Amino acid sequence: MRPTARMKPKSFLSGRWMTFAFVTLSIALLGTVPVRSQDDLRCLTCHGKPGFKKTLPSGQVLGLFVDPTPLRLSVHKKLNCVQCHADVNEVPHKERPQRVNCKRCHYQGNTMGAPQTSKYMEFENSVHGRALKAGNPKAPLCQDCHGGHFILPGSDPRSRVGHDNVPQTCGTCHIKIYGQYRESIHGKALAMGNKDAPVCTDCHGEHTIQRPSAPSSSVNPANVANTCGKCHAKIVIMKKYGINAEQVSTYKNSFHGIANEFGVLKAANCASCHTAHDILPPDDPRSSVNPKNIPKTCGRCHHGANANFAKGRIHVDPDDRSAGIVYWVALGFKILTLSTLAGLFIHIGLDLFRQVKARKPREARLPEAPTEENEP
Amino acid sequence: MSDKRREGTVERMSLLQRLDHALLAVCLLLLIASGLALVYHDQAWAKVLIGLMGGMKGRGLLHRAAAIGLVFAGLVHFGGLLFSRKYQDDFRAVRFERMDFSEGWKGWIYGLTGKGAPPYYGRFTPMQKFQYWGIFVGCIIMTISGFVLWSPQASLALFPKSIYDLMLVVHSEQAQLIFVVLILWHLYDVHVAGGNFPMNPAWLTGRIKAERFKKQHPAEWDRMTEGEQK
Secondary structure (H helix, E strand, O other): OOOHHHHOOOOOHHHHHHHHHHHHHHHHOOOOOOOOOOHHHHHHHHHHHOOOOOEOOOEEEEEEOHHHHHHHHHOOOOOHHHHHHHOEEEEEOOOOOOOOHHHHHOOOOOOOOOOOOOOHHHHHHHHHEEEEEEEOOOOOHHHHHHHOOOOOOOOOOOOOOOOHHHHHHHHOOOOOHHHHHHHHHHHHHOOOOOOOOHHHHHHOOOOOOOOOOOOOOOOOOOOHHHHHHHHHHHHHHHHHHOOOOOHHHHHHHHHHHHHHOOOOOOOOHHHHHHOOOOOOOOOOOOOOOOOOOHHHHHHHHOOOOOOOHHHOOOEEEEEEEEHHHHHHHHHHHHHHHHHEEEEEHHHHHHHHHHHHHHHHHHHHHHHHHHHHHHHH | HHHHHHOEEOOOOOOHHHHHHHHHHHHHHHHHHHHHHHHHOHHHHHHHHHHOHHHHHHHHHHHHHHHHHHEEEHHHHHHHHOOHHHHHHHHHHHHHHHHHHHHHHHHHHHHHHHHOOOOOOOOHHHHHHHHHHHHHHHHHHHHHHHHHOHHHHHHHHHHHHHHHHHHHHHHHHHHHHHHHHHHHHHHHHHHHHHHHHOHHHHHHHHEEEHHHHHHHHHHHHHHHHHHHHH
């Protein structure tokens, strides 16, 4: 009976011992052993030994020990080693196993129970996916961002792709930018636990990420204002931090913004002045938009920019009282133009009225003419 | 002048005035089209206009070229004031007088109610004087503010950015006022108002029919015929 057989755990016929015996015997006799079982134990025979490692020809030591616990706590807890490491079919492996290809399950319409998304396809078209296809050895695969065995949903705060951990994850490769970001107002806010603070993916996108020169990139010069505007044009978010939510619309109505709208991409966008990763508030002396640094910042395009560039507001909203004299001049002109327009309408009305009135007697006389002739 | 008047027409604009007017008209239309497209950049018609001008670069070039044309038209005008008898006579006539207010008021009452005498206007009606001075002052303001905006580098070398911002708002708001006064009001007056439909031909031929002139500018007509009788 099966149940009774299972109840003898230490028996030589139990799975663990049988596997061990089978593997040892096969290696002794044949040199290799086919891996067919769904059972991880065969893999853990070697990979489960702490300190299991290999020295590569380059001298680099590759740790090969695998702790099975994280996998059992991850979203892939029900999977076995070879379901992902699918190219491993004999022990010891004749060739070094390839990195795992997540596309085996992660595609739209899969029947393996993986989420139904086209994110893998998005990744393939992204800057990372294309670098990978071009054979760039540094290009990241899914597991470089999501982790290998301990993959958690993005909503889990422990996840490598969870909101708070994204900068560190991207920073694994983008070290210099990570350093700049950490010093920026956004990075500092994130470090203080601010959930509004943008992380890399909020501006750059996730699987669709493109290099900034690509027109579809969310950080392409043509799209920067809308990307920053996702937060900076929202009054609900901005009023929490005392930032004017009109900054995006004042930019869009400025010479820079209009030129940008009509495809002049050398015209300044948000990042041209505020920088992309080391954004700091204007009162910080290191900020690119600190009045002291404005001549230098403007001077990147406007050669020879002097201190006059800093004398006055940059984001001027003529419809807002804070604009000072500009507001009052605009208001005065608006009143003048509207009253002139009103005067014009009265003028046109009077003139047409007079013209119609002047014509009427003549028209009235016409039908009368024949009757007068007929009368006598 | 008197010979021509007998043929039934009166001279309104000299050849130089007509050429100057044509240059001014073309330049102002181009300036308004290329300028207001920038102010109303989020409107569909503005996008079409900017597209027709060859994008932002073409728009900027066209605006600046037309601005030079406008300044030249202005210089011709001032030159005329210095050297041309016709310009000088017209300039004297276009100055506001106390009569303009009383006659203008009479004109309104007459237009509104049809009562009283028709207004006794001179060579220029009060409305024409208002338009002339509106455009005169408007063009000077637009030229000054326009040159400040021309090159931010050059301007900000001299003025603080707040002056630049002020000039920008003055330039764009004044443009809209000019649009109302010139495109709407002036074009209505010369093409529709007071029996001018389909148009007052003075800007092309320089002359209008004596009959119409007598009706629209009775005071000037009386002055001219009076001089003849003497």
